[in-house]
Amino acid sequence: xxxxxxxxxxxxxxxxxxxxxxxxxxxxxxxxxxxxxxxxxxxxxxxxxxxxxxxxxxxxxxxxxxxxxxxxxxxxxxxxxxxxxxxxxxxxxxxxxxxxxxxxxxxxxxxx
Amino acid sequence: xxxxxxxxxxxxxxxxxxxxxxxxxxxxxxxxxxxxxxxxxxxxxxxxxxxxxxxxxxxxxxxxxxxxxxxxxxxxxxxxxxxxxxxxxxxxxxxxxxxxxxxxxxxxxxxxxxxx
Numbered sequence: 001x002x003x004x005x006x007x008x009x010x011x012x013x014x015x016x017x018x019x020x021x022x023x024x025x026x027x028x029x030x031x032x033x034x035x036x037x038x039x040x041x042x043x044x045x046x047x048x049x050x051x052x053x054x055x056x057x058x059x060x061x062x063x064x065x066x067x068x069x070x071x072x073x074x075x076x077x078x079x080x081x082x083x084x085x086x087x088x089x090x091x092x093x094x095x096x097x098x099x100x101x102x103x104x105x106x107x108x109x110x111x112x
Numbered sequence: 113x114x115x116x117x118x119x120x121x122x123x124x125x126x127x128x129x130x131x132x133x134x135x136x137x138x139x140x141x142x143x144x145x146x147x148x149x150x151x152x153x154x155x156x157x158x159x160x161x162x163x164x165x166x167x168x169x170x171x172x173x174x175x176x177x178x179x180x181x182x183x184x185x186x187x188x189x190x191x192x193x194x195x196x197x198x199x200x201x202x203x204x205x206x207x208x209x210x211x212x213x214x215x216x217x218x219x220x221x222x223x224x225x226x227x228x
Contacts, residue, residue, distance in 0.1 A: 004154070034216065043116075043203055043219035044155070089154050099168060100145075100217070102154025 002027045004092055006103035013080055014111050021075040021106045023090035028068045031093045035064050035075050038087045038105070047088075048075070080110045116220035118204050124226045125194055132190045133223045137206030144187050145217060146179055147203040148172065155203055161187060162209065194227045201225075 003026045013019055023033070032051045036044040048057045048064040050073070056065040063076040073090055087107045091100040117136045125131050137144045143162050147155035158177070159169045163184040173179075176194075181187040191198055201224050205217040 036219075041222075041224070043221045044205075046216040046218065049216050091154070099157045099160075099170070100155075102156070104152065104154050 002030075002092060002094060002101045004090060004101050004103040006088075006090060006106050008106060009104065010107040010109075012109040012111065015080060015082060017080050017110075018076070018078050019080055019108070021077070021088050021090075021108070023073040023075070023103055025071045025073075025092050025101075027094070028071050029094065030068065031095045033064075033066055033073050033093075034091050034100070035062075035073075036089045036091065038089060040087075044089065077108075080108075082110045082112050084108060084110050116204055116206050116218050118202075118220040118223050120223055121221060122224050122226075124228065126228050127194060127196060129194055130190065130192045131194060131225065132188055133202055133204075133225075134186060134188050135204030135206075135220060136186045137204070138208075138218055139185075141206035141208050141218075142184070143207045143209050143217075144181055145205040145207075146187070146189050147205065149201045149203055149222070150199075158189075191225075194225075196227045199225055199227045 005024045007022045034049045035047045038044050050057050050066040061078040066073045087105040089105040091102040093100050119134045145160040146158040149155040159179050161181040176192045179189045201222045203222045205219045207217045
């Protein structure tokens with residue numbers, strides 16, 4: 001059974017810092033990995049999707065990497081801003097995007 | 113396009129009552145997913161549809177839960193004889209699957225269910 005773990009569970013940084021969020025998964029046979037953002041009481045917003053054949057994806061200040069063999073992904077946020085404060089979730093799909101398994105998330109607070 | 117919408121946004125019910133939630137996906141999306149999320153946890157997959165066909169159901173989806181997507185557009189999730197353990201946020205997502213590749217899942221705002 002695929003288990004997804006995110007470390008740390010919570011992170012607080014001052015504005016402007018670069019930071020890294022970690023995601024690990026137990027079964028390397030994945031189809032893709034996604035990073036999502038969730039604001040309190042809201043739905044999820046997709047940030048980046050990495051197909052299993054890819055190593056990384058970039059969008060603005062965000063960069064996500066994928067190392068399937070070691071079962072790890074990182075989300076790098078450059079020059080953090082207070083508006084980045086949210087919970088960040090990673091999810092892996094065993095095949096063609098059904099039955100996504102999510103981690104419990106990292107709750108990020110960026111202090112002005 | 114207004115994205116994925118869910119109705120109601122909040123539902124409070126008494127134990128033993130039946131509840132039904134609705135999800136309207138992005139119009140051209142052929143896949144629709146239901147997830148459940150409890151406080152401090154990531155979403156857990158419940159079921160998904162490709163067009164009107166329900167292709168997969170999680171073991172989390174007990175006999176009290178039923179989902180439909182009768183015309184391949186909107187979907188409903190019904191919970192019968194609700195229990196306090198059903199209290200959670202119920203999230204709907206949709207995506208466009210073209211076979212060879214899969215687009216991102218787009219999530220709705222969720223329906224928060226509280227069972228008293």
